[in-house]
Amino acid sequence: xxxxxxxxxxxxxxxxxxxxxxxxxxxxxxxxxxxxxxxxxxxxxxxxxxxxxxxxxxxxxxxxxxxxxxxxxxxxxxxxxxxxxxxxxxxxxxxxxxxxxxxxxxxxxxxxxxxxxxxxxxxxxxxxxxxxxxxxx
Amino acid sequence: xxxxxxxxxxxxxxxxxxxxxxxxxxxxxxxxxxxxxxxxxxxxxxxxxxxxxxxxxxxxxxxxxxxxxxxxxxxxxxxxxxxxxxxxxxxxxxxxxxxxxxxxxxxxxxxxxxxxxxxxxxxxxxxxxxxxxxxxx
DNA sequence: CCTCAATCTCTTGCATACAAGATACTATAT
DNA sequence: ATATAGTATCTTGTATGCAAGAGATTGAGG
Numbered sequence: 494x495x496x497x498x499x500x501x502x503x504x505x506x507x508x509x510x511x512x513x514x515x516x517x518x519x520x521x522x523x524x525x526x527x528x529x530x531x532x533x534x535x536x537x538x539x540x541x542x543x544x545x546x547x548x549x550x551x552x553x554x555x556x557x558x559x560x561x562x563x564x565x566x567x568x569x570x571x572x573x574x575x576x577x578x579x580x581x582x583x584x585x586x587x588x589x590x591x592x593x594x595x596x597x598x599x600x601x602x603x604x605x606x607x608x609x610x611x612x613x614x615x616x617x618x619x620x621x622x623x624x625x626x627x628x629x630x
Numbered sequence: 631x632x633x634x635x636x637x638x639x640x641x642x643x644x645x646x647x648x649x650x651x652x653x654x655x656x657x658x659x660x661x662x663x664x665x666x667x668x669x670x671x672x673x674x675x676x677x678x679x680x681x682x683x684x685x686x687x688x689x690x691x692x693x694x695x696x697x698x699x700x701x702x703x704x705x706x707x708x709x710x711x712x713x714x715x716x717x718x719x720x721x722x723x724x725x726x727x728x729x730x731x732x733x734x735x736x737x738x739x740x741x742x743x744x745x746x747x748x749x750x751x752x753x754x755x756x757x758x759x760x761x762x763x764x765x766x767x
Numbered sequence: 768c769c770t771c772a773a774t775c776t777c778t779t780g781c782a783t784a785c786a787a788g789a790t791a792c793t794a795t796a797t
Numbered sequence: 798a799t800a801t802a803g804t805a806t807c808t809t810g811t812a813t814g815c816a817a818g819a820g821a822t823t824g825a826g827g
Contacts, residue, residue, distance in 0.1 A: 495736065497671040497688070501743050502649045502664060504762045507689055509646040510814085511766045512639045517815095527639060528783065534634040545805060551634070552644055557784050559807060564782080581792045581805040599632065606638050609766050617761065624758045625641045629648045629746050647784090654785095665813065682775060694814050696777060701812080718775040718822045 505628075512609055519601040523594060524568065528553075530598060532561055533570060536587050537595055543582045642765075649746055656738040660731060661705065665690075667735060669698055670707060673724050674732055680719045 497503045516527045525533075535550045536542060542550070548558050562585065565571045570591045576582035610618050634640045653664045662670075672687045673679060679687070685695050699722065702708045707728045713719035747755050 495740060495743070496675065497668055499759070500668075500671075500739055501746055501759070501762075502653045502739075503668060503688075504759060505642065505646045505649050506664075508762045508765045509642045510689060512642050514815095515766060516639045526782065527643075531634055531637075531640060534637075538633065543805080544807095551640075552647060553783090554785055555806060556786080556808080557782095560782075560784095579793075579805085583806070602637055602639075603632060606632070609638055611766075612764055613761070620757065621761045622636070622638070622641060624750070624754065624761065625645045627749055628645045629652060629748075650784095663812065680775080681777095690813090691815055692776065693778080693816080694812095697812075697814095716775085716823070720776065 512605075515608055516602070516605045519605050520598075523598065523601075525570075525598075528561060529565055529570070530602070532558075532565060533587065533591055533595075533598070534602075536571065536585060536591075541584050541586050543576065543584050545582075547585065649742075652745055653739070653742045656742050657735075660735065660738075662707075662735075665698060666702055666707070667739070669695075669702060670724065670728055670732075670735070671739075673708065673722060673728075678721050678723050680713065680721055682719075684722065 513527050516530070520527060520530055523530075531551050532547065535547050538550075544555055544558055544562065547553075548555050553561075562571070562573065566573055569588055571585050571587055574584050574586060576584050610621075613621065650664055653667070657664060657667055660667075668688050669684065672684050675687075681692060681695055681699065684690075685692050690698075699708070699710065703710055706725055708722050708724055711721050711723060713721050747758075750758065
């Protein structure tokens with residue numbers, strides 16, 4: 494009988510919990526949640542993505558995205574525009590407010606990464622990331 | 631500028647997503663969610679824990695536990711009893727139904743672990759678990 | 768015995784998350 | 798031109814997850 498303490502699902506869930514908590518703390522100054530920040534990062538990489546494209550990039554259901562998008566629009570981080578060529582598609586663009594915050598935002602993420610992996614050597618970091626990618630594919 | 635794809639918080643979140651999804655699939659036959667299963671495992675280790683003790687063991691807020699506990703009681707997996715010595719404490723006990731299911735449940739968890747870590751050698755599994763524990767302490 | 772701080776549980780409010788279905792629009796085949 | 802299959806988004810319902818506060822009970826000190 495395996496204890497839940499050796500259950501890989503449980504161990505990942507708790508590592509996830511701690512990681513989210515640290516990032517959440519660093520993002521509080523911006524009034525952003527980790528997921529909202531990730532949402533913005535995908536647009537920083539390529540502005541004007543459709544809702545579905547954002548979902549595929551950050552691996553999120555459109556049902557979940559709808560709520561996040563609404564809150565981001567209300568908070569003034571992004572704006573939603575209908576695609577002129579395809580009436581089904583809603584495209585999302587970063588606002589100026591978002592663009593101005595990106596540098597500081599990236600610094601917060603960098604700090605979070607360093608804090609979480611403080612006790613890891615360079616080789617361990619790479620190995621850990623490989624493991625995370627290799628889980629189930 | 632770090633891409634979100636190299637962000638350790640994002641990578642853990644997505645590994646978490648995949649792990650939850652696999653376990654969820656294996657638990658569907660029981661009508662249990664991963665968290666409800668974890669809840670039961672803590673009681674399997676020590677029956678009659680208080681709500682707060684369960685929360686500390688599986689690292690969950692009592693606000694979250696309240697809802698989970700309600701659903702588990704309704705589904706007949708556990709029962710709630712007032713502690714005779716301390717009027718503030720609610721203790722939780724596994725039902726016979728839960729006891730009978732534990733062996734099969736453990737097998738599902740075992741299958742999930744193997745499936746998730748299929749491509750890992752024994753050394754890699756141990757290393758990965760150490761990394762997960764070492765994240766931020 | 769009484770007060771008060773500590774503890775335990777519960778409730779409310781907000782933010783993910785996903786399944787499943789509804790709706791609107793596009794593209795394809797006839 | 799039109800039926801239809803496909804695609805994109807949105808909505809609803811259920812289940813976590815945490816912060817903050819309310820309510821009940823206990824225990825320690827005076």
